Amino acid sequence: MCLAVPVRVAALLDGQxxxxxVGGIVTRISIALIDEVRVGDYVIVHAGxxxxxxxxxxxxxxxALFDQIAAHLRxxxxxxxxxxx
Amino acid sequence: MRxxxxxxxxxxxxxxxxxxxxxxxPEREYHLMEFCGGHTHAIFRxxxxxxxxxxxxxxxxxxxxxxxxxxxxxxxxxELARQPEVxxxxxxxxxxxxxxxxxxxxxxxxxxxxVRMVYSALEAVDIAVxxxxxxxxxxAIGFETTTPASAHVILEAQRLGLRNFSIYCNHVVTPAxxxxxxxxxxxxxxxxxxxxxxxxxxxxxxxxxxxxxEYFAQEYQRPVVIAGFEPLDxxxxxxxxxxxxxxxxARVENQFTRGVTRDGNRKAQRLVAEVFELxxxxxxxxxxxxxxxxxxxxxxxxxxxxxRRFSMTAQPVTENAACQCPAIIRGVKKPTDCAIFGTACTxxxxxxxxxxxxxGACAAYYKYRRGAVQAAR
Numbered sequence: 016m017c018l019a020v021p022v023r024v025a026a027l028l029d030g031q032x033x034x035x036x037v038g039g040i041v042t043r044i045s046i047a048l049i050d051e052v053r054v055g056d057y058v059i060v061h062a063g064x065x066x067x068x069x070x071x072x073x074x075x076x077x078x079a080l081f082d083q084i085a086a087h088l089r090x091x092x093x094x095x096x097x098x099x100x
Numbered sequence: 101m102r103x104x105x106x107x108x109x110x111x112x113x114x115x116x117x118x119x120x121x122x123x124x125x126p127e128r129e130y131h132l133m134e135f136c137g138g139h140t141h142a143i144f145r146x147x148x149x150x151x152x153x154x155x156x157x158x159x160x161x162x163x164x165x166x167x168x169x170x171x172x173x174x175x176x177x178x179e180l181a182r183q184p185e186v187x188x189x190x191x192x193x194x195x196x197x198x199x200x201x202x203x204x205x206x207x208x209x210x211x212x213x214x215v216r217m218v219y220s221a222l223e224a225v226d227i228a229v230x231x232x233x234x235x236x237x238x239x240a241i242g243f244e245t246t247t248p249a250s251a252h253v254i255l256e257a258q259r260l261g262l263r264n265f266s267i268y269c270n271h272v273v274t275p276a277x278x279x280x281x282x283x284x285x286x287x288x289x290x291x292x293x294x295x296x297x298x299x300x301x302x303x304x305x306x307x308x309x310x311x312x313x314e315y316f317a318q319e320y321q322r323p324v325v326i327a328g329f330e331p332l333d334x335x336x337x338x339x340x341x342x343x344x345x346x347x348x349x350a351r352v353e354n355q356f357t358r359g360v361t362r363d364g365n366r367k368a369q370r371l372v373a374e375v376f377e378l379x380x381x382x383x384x385x386x387x388x389x390x391x392x393x394x395x396x397x398x399x400x401x402x403x404x405x406x407x408r409r410f411s412m413t414a415q416p417v418t419e420n421a422a423c424q425c426p427a428i429i430r431g432v433k434k435p436t437d438c439a440i441f442g443t444a445c446t447x448x449x450x451x452x453x454x455x456x457x458x459x460g461a462c463a464a465y466y467k468y469r470r471g472a473v474q475a476a477r
Contacts, residue, residue: 017245063220067306074358085115
């Protein structure tokens with residue numbers, strides 16, 4: 016129910032609507048719940064509404080942290096199945 | 101898709117697993133509750149549990165609005181849908197949920213009721229505009245993620261001057277549910293459920309912010325980490341909780357910094373406050389009556405309140421005695437403790453709401469762990 020996906024705003028339409036593309040499907044969502052957006056912004060979409068803006072800078076920081084941890088603790092991919100015989 | 105796929109990277113997951121192994125204190129156990137059904141499913145879908153050290157136990161919480169909707173309120177929605185002038189519009193999640201006497205909205209539709217499924221609440225407004233001769237009722241459920249959309253459509257219906265549109269409001273609030281778990285006798289007195297810390301919801305918090313959790317992190321001395329829904333988010337959040345617990349911390353931390361701030365979405369909060377107010381008490385499935393845990397439509401918008409427009413009465417119901425959903429919602433039991441799990445109760449023939457909902461714990465076990473469960477039996 017509370018699932019939401021980050022999507023990029025593809026175009027601004029009339030009023031509360033913007034166009035987005037998810038997995039090849041172009042659709043429109045409402046941005047009535049957030050302050051103004053621009054084309055190229057990322058928003059978090061739930062049930063046809065953008066509920067928040069995705070902070071791209073913060074997202075990149077989190078990903079960079081994962082990269083750092085991975086580089087620091089170099090682990091073969093076998094470690095993904097530690098409990099398998 | 102960049103901001104989805106990158107958070108599912110296998111090599112980073114392996115590194116986080118190694119980090120966790122180094123961080124945990126082997127002398128103690130960590131019982132962490134993931135509040136949200138969305139987290140439950142992410143954990144099972146990506147096999148996160150298998151990457152965790154054995155002394156980290158995940159307890160599944162009540163954060164699935166479909167699962168916690170009290171059966172009498174669903175019964176009332178079905179009764180409403182059966183009225184000849186009513187078109188009942190619902191999110192897809194609700195259609196197959198079993199009500200009393202094994203009824204459901206889907207069965208009501210098969211018997212001729214006008215029940216429609218939408219993706220967005222605004223589609224319900226479109227239906228009302230297109231069919232002025234019908235009484236269109238939107239069956240609104242959900243936590244804070246979904247509530248602002250319902251508030252917006254009421255204002256939209258008012259702007260359009262619609263006289264044939266109303267909302268059957270079943271919105272609930274997250275902090276009240278977490279507090280009720282911490283206050284429940286299973287946690288406080290009987291020691292049946294141990295919760296050392298919370299993996300907090302990310303999308304709810306995108307709306308309400310991280311501030312509302314500060315009270316009970318401090319009051320109940322339990323750390324809360326607001327976690328994104330992707331597997332790497334969950335693993336990093338577990339690391340953060342383990343670190344806090346190792347050092348005796350009980351703070352609110354935010355892992356989902358890309359979507360959540362301390363204040364949340366102020367505009368959405370203003371809309372909700374304009375249209376809705378807290379009910380003094382609201383019934384939850386599994387948790388019972390919880391004070392100030394549900395929302396109703398304010399008197400200024402009573403024209404759009406289905407509970408005022410139609411006479412709706414909630415009849416008390418007896419739950420199916422074999423179904424363990426109420427205990428599973430409280431975290432007291434696991435789906436595999438239920439005698440009818442995977443036998444009489446499956447996603448095709450669900451008996452309880454936890455098996456129907458895309459976020460229910462039983463559905464997660466059935467979808468991703470069925471083989472292991474059957475082997476164990």
